[in-house]
Amino acid sequence: MLLEQITQPKDLKQLSIEQLEQLATETRQFLVEKLSVTGGHLSSNLGVVELTIALHYLFNSPYDKFIFDVGHQSYVHKMFTGRMDKFDTLRKYKGLCGFVKRSESEHDVWEAGHSSTSLSAAMGMAIARDLKGDHNRVVAVIGDGALTGGMALEALNHIGHEKKNLIVVLNDNEMSIAPNVGALHNYLGKIRSDKHYVKVKEEVEYLIKKIPAIGGTLAKTIEKLKDSLKYMVVPGVLFEELGLTYLGPIDGHNLPVLLETLKQAEKVEGPVLLHVVTLKGKGYSPAEADSHAWHGASPYKIESGQMLKAVGPPMYTEVFSKSLIDLAREDSRIVAVTPAMPGGSGLLKFADEFPDRMIDVGIAEQHAATLCAALANEGIKPVFAVYSTFLQRAYDQVVHDICRANLNVIFAIDRAGFVGPDGETHQGAYDIAFLRSIPNMVLMMPKDEDELRHMMKTAVEYNEGPIAVRYPRISGLGTSMDNPYHTIPIGTWEVLRPGDSAVVLAVGPMISLAMEAAEQLSKEGVQLRVINARFIKPMDEAMLLQLAKDNLPIITMEEGALMGGFGSSVLEYYANQNLYGLRIKILGIPDYFVEHGSVQEQRKEVGLTSERLVSEVKALVPRRRQHA
Numbered sequence: 001m002l003l004e005q006i007t008q009p010k011d012l013k014q015l016s017i018e019q020l021e022q023l024a025t026e027t028r029q030f031l032v033e034k035l036s037v038t039g040g041h042l043s044s045n046l047g048v049v050e051l052t053i054a055l056h057y058l059f060n061s062p063y064d065k066f067i068f069d070v071g072h073q074s075y076v077h078k079m080f081t082g083r084m085d086k087f088d089t090l091r092k093y094k095g096l097c098g099f100v101k102r103s104e105s106e107h108d109v110w111e112a113g114h115s116s117t118s119l120s121a122a123m124g125m126a127i128a129r130d131l132k133g134d135h136n137r138v139v140a141v142i143g144d145g146a147l148t149g150g151m152a153l154e155a156l157n158h159i160g161h162e163k164k165n166l167i168v169v170l171n172d173n174e175m176s177i178a179p180n181v182g183a184l185h186n187y188l189g190k191i192r193s194d195k196h197y198v199k200v201k202e203e204v205e206y207l208i209k210k211i212p213a214i215g216g217t218l219a220k221t222i223e224k225l226k227d228s229l230k231y232m233v234v235p236g237v238l239f240e241e242l243g244l245t246y247l248g249p250i251d252g253h254n255l256p257v258l259l260e261t262l263k264q265a266e267k268v269e270g271p272v273l274l275h276v277v278t279l280k281g282k283g284y285s286p287a288e289a290d291s292h293a294w295h296g297a298s299p300y301k302i303e304s305g306q307m308l309k310a311v312g313p314p315m316y317t318e319v320f321s322k323s324l325i326d327l328a329r330e331d332s333r334i335v336a337v338t339p340a341m342p343g344g345s346g347l348l349k350f351a352d353e354f355p356d357r358m359i360d361v362g363i364a365e366q367h368a369a370t371l372c373a374a375l376a377n378e379g380i381k382p383v384f385a386v387y388s389t390f391l392q393r394a395y396d397q398v399v400h401d402i403c404r405a406n407l408n409v410i411f412a413i414d415r416a417g418f419v420g421p422d423g424e425t426h427q428g429a430y431d432i433a434f435l436r437s438i439p440n441m442v443l444m445m446p447k448d449e450d451e452l453r454h455m456m457k458t459a460v461e462y463n464e465g466p467i468a469v470r471y472p473r474i475s476g477l478g479t480s481m482d483n484p485y486h487t488i489p490i491g492t493w494e495v496l497r498p499g500d501s502a503v504v505l506a507v508g509p510m511i512s513l514a515m516e517a518a519e520q521l522s523k524e525g526v527q528l529r530v531i532n533a534r535f536i537k538p539m540d541e542a543m544l545l546q547l548a549k550d551n552l553p554i555i556t557m558e559e560g561a562l563m564g565g566f567g568s569s570v571l572e573y574y575a576n577q578n579l580y581g582l583r584i585k586i587l588g589i590p591d592y593f594v595e596h597g598s599v600q601e602q603r604k605e606v607g608l609t610s611e612r613l614v615s616e617v618k619a620l621v622p623r624r625r626q627h628a
Ligand SMILES: Cc1ncc(C[n+]2csc(CCOP(=O)(O)OP(=O)(O)O)c2C)c(N)n1
Pocket: 044, 047, 069, 070, 072, 073, 113, 114, 115, 142, 143, 144, 145, 146, 147, 171, 173, 175, 176, 177, 280, 339, 340, 341, 363, 365, 390, 393
């Protein structure tokens, strides 16, 4: 096994081309075996095996800097940089991160998780290199999906202008998570598949070489035409026009061609874009057949390709999906908008039933947000389906185009709270803090999957401006969902369990933990009142004032950043009401980035547990009341 010989990139350099090809085969076997147990981004990594081998074979990481866009396709890079023995801990608590991670290796020079940042990073590193008088190469690997992200186009604009030496490897597998979309995708498709380009390009290049032999005025004319002739047939003319030298398209699985073209790229003065065509999922037939399903794979049986899905109540995403379809059947104004996450956001069935009312804009959250604003402006009822963490990308559009204009946009914010294996770059930790401070925004979170249905109904019926419902990346509680849809009065909380020793204002999945704690405390004579603080904004002020009158200790509990979160808004409220002297404790995600692991492990790490709540209540309730 060649793989066992590779502990550092320099070990690759001793191998022959045939051995490198053998190494590629062994690498794929390793990935398929390891990820059958851990899960992870299988199809993307299977697609970049030869590319990653070629980069480490030719260049000298970490002196030469490799930047992986998103970073979900960096497993092969991790294998060749001394971390093969850690793959059993991939995306596990305190184990190997599923994205590039500087603390893991000197070869990990740039972290990501969110898409489309690699070209900006490459440009920054190229400018820094030149300012320092260094001469290392800078190589960004960006996918065709990531290239649809606005940041990538901002960076290309700058790269083409500054003409710094850097290499952009466009890994074009025609897929984002789902099939890629957009004009850029269509353009790349034309280059990839139009044999006309290749044929005519060869003839033109042959002709151009012959010009000097023709001589005379004809040669001069053709010479003048040369550039326009070249541009007519050179694929990638878009990139050439932007100031990059375009090379390709080449087969991204053909090692000799990859090596030859990368060597050619290295000699070019200024920025180069090398267009490599790959197959997402290559080498494992289930992933080749459906690279969308195998983008974020759960553990699976290798032979059958059967993923081991958790059994039990539906994920909140599934409940969102079904309720949206139910509501859209009754209301033709409803349109769903997704920034490249139709599968993860639960919109595939919606798209099947309403193909004209599901809009995938590519990895373009900013565009998606303002598109929704304009749809609402024209009387459509847009549902912006977006992960909490990716909504961060569109913050100005939410403020400037949606909330300021007070437009009826519905935000269906999935992956709100801890997300588990994706870790710190993907935690849905900040949407409470960054949304509640925007005027006109309504923000709610259901206690269970049934309440999510009614919150969707409430959102569709709401016509006073933007309204957001956030829900977590977990299964529901198994509550019945037979109740007919009804609306919930905006800004109303509900008492789920009476109690006169202390009060907990719990948000979303924290309610289950609060009910467990209340049960435990009641055995010790402490009656914890549990309130479903289902509207984060506006809060239920009548209930807040009553709680002040009751003068019981109050604990807030949210799976969101403490800084500026729901608990903060409760503290602000009482301070603004000059209601001092209340005993209030706020529980949430502390002020640091929580790394990958399971949701349960992440909650435990930050103390979002029923046990923690029990101890905090006991600390606040006078001893005499504990035995009442
Ligand atoms: C800002 C942002 N939006 C959405 C995502 C979710 N996401 C992760 S990978 C991916 C698709 C990337 O496609 P591509 O760059 O072509 O890489 P491939 O997996 O095809 O190799 C998406 C949409 C993200 N990581 N960041």
